[in-house]
Amino acid sequence: MSETRHPLRHGDLDLDLVCRHVQGALEVTAGGDMSRLTSAGDEAGRLVLSDGERMISGAVEVHDERVVVSWRGRSWVLERRDVQARGGSTGSSDGTGSGHIEAPMTGTVIEVCCEAGDAVAAGATVVVVEAMKMEHRLVAPAASSVTEVECAAGDQVDIGQILVRLEPDA
Amino acid sequence: MSLRRVLVANRGEIACRVMRTLRARGLESAAVFSEADADAPHVRLADRAQLIGPAPAPLSYLDADKVLAAARDMGCDAVHPGYGFLSENAAFAEACADAGMTFIGPPVAAIRAMGDKAQARRAALDAGVSPVPGYAGDDDDGILAREAERIGYPVLVKAALGGGGKGMRLVEGAGGLADAIRAARREAQAAFGDGSLLLERYVHPARHIEVQLLADTHGRAIPVLERECSLQRRHQKVVEECPSSAIDDPLRERLGDAAARLALAVGYIGAGTVEFLVEEDGSFWFLEMNTRLQVEHGVTEMVTGEDLVAWQLRIADGEALDLPTPVTPRGWAVEARVYAEDPSAGFLPQAGTITHLALPTGPGVRVDVGVRGGQEITPHYDPMLMKVLAHGSDRVAATGRLRAALEDLHLLGPKTNVGYLLDVLASDAWTTGQTFTHTLEADGVASTSADGVPPEVLMLAAWGLEMRRRPESTDAARGDVYSAFDRLSGFRIVPRGGDA
Numbered sequence: 057m058s059e060t061r062h063p064l065r066h067g068d069l070d071l072d073l074v075c076r077h078v079q080g081a082l083e084v085t086a087g088g089d090m091s092r093l094t095s096a097g098d099e100a101g102r103l104v105l106s107d108g109e110r111m112i113s114g115a116v117e118v119h120d121e122r123v124v125v126s127w128r129g130r131s132w133v134l135e136r137r138d139v140q141a142r143g144g145s146t147g148s149s150d151g152t153g154s155g156h157i158e159a160p161m162t163g164t165v166i167e168v169c170c171e172a173g174d175a176v177a178a179g180a181t182v183v184v185v186e187a188m189k190m191e192h193r194l195v196a197p198a199a200s201s202v203t204e205v206e207c208a209a210g211d212q213v214d215i216g217q218i219l220v221r222l223e224p225d226a
Numbered sequence: 227m228s229l230r231r232v233l234v235a236n237r238g239e240i241a242c243r244v245m246r247t248l249r250a251r252g253l254e255s256a257a258v259f260s261e262a263d264a265d266a267p268h269v270r271l272a273d274r275a276q277l278i279g280p281a282p283a284p285l286s287y288l289d290a291d292k293v294l295a296a297a298r299d300m301g302c303d304a305v306h307p308g309y310g311f312l313s314e315n316a317a318f319a320e321a322c323a324d325a326g327m328t329f330i331g332p333p334v335a336a337i338r339a340m341g342d343k344a345q346a347r348r349a350a351l352d353a354g355v356s357p358v359p360g361y362a363g364d365d366d367d368g369i370l371a372r373e374a375e376r377i378g379y380p381v382l383v384k385a386a387l388g389g390g391g392k393g394m395r396l397v398e399g400a401g402g403l404a405d406a407i408r409a410a411r412r413e414a415q416a417a418f419g420d421g422s423l424l425l426e427r428y429v430h431p432a433r434h435i436e437v438q439l440l441a442d443t444h445g446r447a448i449p450v451l452e453r454e455c456s457l458q459r460r461h462q463k464v465v466e467e468c469p470s471s472a473i474d475d476p477l478r479e480r481l482g483d484a485a486a487r488l489a490l491a492v493g494y495i496g497a498g499t500v501e502f503l504v505e506e507d508g509s510f511w512f513l514e515m516n517t518r519l520q521v522e523h524g525v526t527e528m529v530t531g532e533d534l535v536a537w538q539l540r541i542a543d544g545e546a547l548d549l550p551t552p553v554t555p556r557g558w559a560v561e562a563r564v565y566a567e568d569p570s571a572g573f574l575p576q577a578g579t580i581t582h583l584a585l586p587t588g589p590g591v592r593v594d595v596g597v598r599g600g601q602e603i604t605p606h607y608d609p610m611l612m613k614v615l616a617h618g619s620d621r622v623a624a625t626g627r628l629r630a631a632l633e634d635l636h637l638l639g640p641k642t643n644v645g646y647l648l649d650v651l652a653s654d655a656w657t658t659g660q661t662f663t664h665t666l667e668a669d670g671v672a673s674t675s676a677d678g679v680p681p682e683v684l685m686l687a688a689w690g691l692e693m694r695r696r697p698e699s700t701d702a703a704r705g706d707v708y709s710a711f712d713r714l715s716g717f718r719i720v721p722r723g724g725d726a
Contacts, residue, residue, distance in 0.1 A: 101584025103716030116690035
């Protein structure tokens, strides 16, 4: 019987799911535990699985590079380690990647609080962006010097756009 | 006079909620929408709808002339403003009247009296209701700095025409005042078109308690219980309840009397809310009056069985209030506001397409929703997606129902605060009823989510990944397992390039 391995990652945690199809059921082995799943169908937008004892109800979305699962009011993003990530942003979602400050979402730059050459302390406000009618202060993640400012007050910026480049202090 | 066709000058969940009552009362509803909302639920729910402009609110929902022109075009005889947007705009209410349409809200003079917070403070004093100690007057930076010293830090800087937490800043000491004034002015100017500010002493620990009022055209104002909305983040309410665990009957009566006195003093008519800060010894201070329907009105409806929008319409039609007084609560109701925001990244608002949406249901559960699966959440409007409410025989029962409902809400696409709401409802502060306006921000909320990934999540992920492989497979067994696959709506494959 053939099996498929799905290497996933959640944060720093590597997770390997091994799947086998056995007599109309899906056997999933994760961390040494095996569950035998069958579909209990679909209930008003919820995917319902049975592991023989309990029902598991949630929603699942499979992307090329990740799987998103909604269960009990929370959602988990599981990256697929076997799929090469496509280029794109490397900054964390709060817009404070190590070497630059990114727009956390589409909005308007209200204020730029630094200039190229400035030394900024960890937590210092670098740029203020307005989105959805609220102001958001983007702060330096670590003590850094500002190498480049790529936005100005009044600019419309897109999510992920680099606003300020930083060189973290050694 | 009798209303026939009502323009709902709003969008999202509140527009939908108002339209449902219009339909229940046999009235026609008309919607206005921006270019970003052509497919929005409120447009589909209305009996007729008209495009009024591009996505930015100042060019559409906030443009009184365009809204009124649409109301005329669609033959409306009344306008319901919902909350936010033009709901507390006295000039708009006046323009409606000038155009021969009934504004479903209080008289223009009452909106003016309460809309300017400085004036509202004076009106409260005149009615014998103490406002929060503070300063309202000429607001140049120097005067504000002096007055802040006099009041004593910490102080709140507030937009005089504000509401909904916009244009509001807490200042701990003199060093932070200049920045706070600048930011609050800018936000106030952007949100309300007026940058005037006032100062208030930061009263804490205190609960946010508000009295729902109904006042008719026959000189009667009735308090319809209180709501507690102490749990706030950045002055935005997160969880609300009716009644409050901190209010006993005598205090309820004192608060209700104060609210009704103020309403009568300013000639208030319609539904409105008087907000107070209540300290632990039962002393209370008037904060402001909202001259409109509140976001959280639904908890009052669940506990009283009254439809507050219906009462707004009936009062506008000249009916006299017909409620057993004093209004007594039947059980308990709790509301949680679901926002498109990322609690793990400073609650930043999230935009993006809702790729999957399954709403909870069940006894005592109500979901006021203005979005649907497939809809794009844009940065143009408030990031609140829906409100989930639950009613039960007591606070514990209502909380249990609300938690179960939130756990059964599945929304994929933009991140939401649902997990955070569950943490709030599981917190000691909530369970013990020790809820104060500083609770969420000062004390934070412990995460109830286990570290790592629950096995159930891995099972669902595995199922999804295997389903995705199916088209390349000829394994006969798989056909059996996944025979229902194509009909499954709790599952979705996003093609390459489709997951922006």
